[in-house]
Amino acid sequence: MLPQEIRENIQRLIEAAERPREQVINVFYILQKHYGYFSDEAVREAAALLKMTPLEVEEMATFYDFLYREPVGKFVIQVCDGVVCWMFHENSIFDYLCQKLQVCAGQTTADGLFTVLPTACIGFCDRAPAMLINGVFYGPLTPAKVDEIIAQLRSEHCDLVICK
Numbered sequence: 438m439l440p441q442e443i444r445e446n447i448q449r450l451i452e453a454a455e456r457p458r459e460q461v462i463n464v465f466y467i468l469q470k471h472y473g474y475f476s477d478e479a480v481r482e483a484a485a486l487l488k489m490t491p492l493e494v495e496e497m498a499t500f501y502d503f504l505y506r507e508p509v510g511k512f513v514i515q516v517c518d519g520v521v522c523w524m525f526h527e528n529s530i531f532d533y534l535c536q537k538l539q540v541c542a543g544q545t546t547a548d549g550l551f552t553v554l555p556t557a558c559i560g561f562c563d564r565a566p567a568m569l570i571n572g573v574f575y576g577p578l579t580p581a582k583v584d585e586i587i588a589q590l591r592s593e594h595c596d597l598v599i600c601k
């Protein structure tokens with residue numbers, strides 16, 4: 438159930454737009470942030486708020502790489518799958534990450550920390566190969582740099598939850 442405060446914020450956003458559909462992606466992101474991913478409940482809420490059918494919402498939601506229709510980990514790693522990134526490394530950073538974290542594309546690690554997803558060009562071709570983690574850019578990458586980044590994120594997470 439969507440809290441009233443969030444519902445009202447979304448309604449204000451929609452009312453301020455010339456056409457409600459201008460706010461589609463913003464509304465989707467607000468709902469995704471609340472539910473942790475763009476859940477079935479989020480689809481129904483979005484449809485009701487934007488006066489769209491659930492099918493229309495579903496069609497849009499599955500078009501965007503940054504909307505997650507399944508639960509994701511604390512850190513969502515989006516590895517660029519674009520042509521330039523492929524040209525700048527011999528071994529796939531994506532495959533390396535999957536192997537290191539023992540997941541397949543789209544899966545989340547058993548500890549719930551990392552989800553690995555391929556994505557289209559993220560606009561940092563001059564620093565290929567590249568990836569985003571929760572929207573933060575990393576590149577140019579090598580397997581050693583990936584190791585460092587993952588270790589750093591694990592350590593920050595551990596500090597936050599006081600792992601011993």
Ligand code: FES
Pocket residue numbers: 517518519520521522523558559560561562563565566567
């Ligand atoms: S192709 Fe990877 S950032 Fe553009």
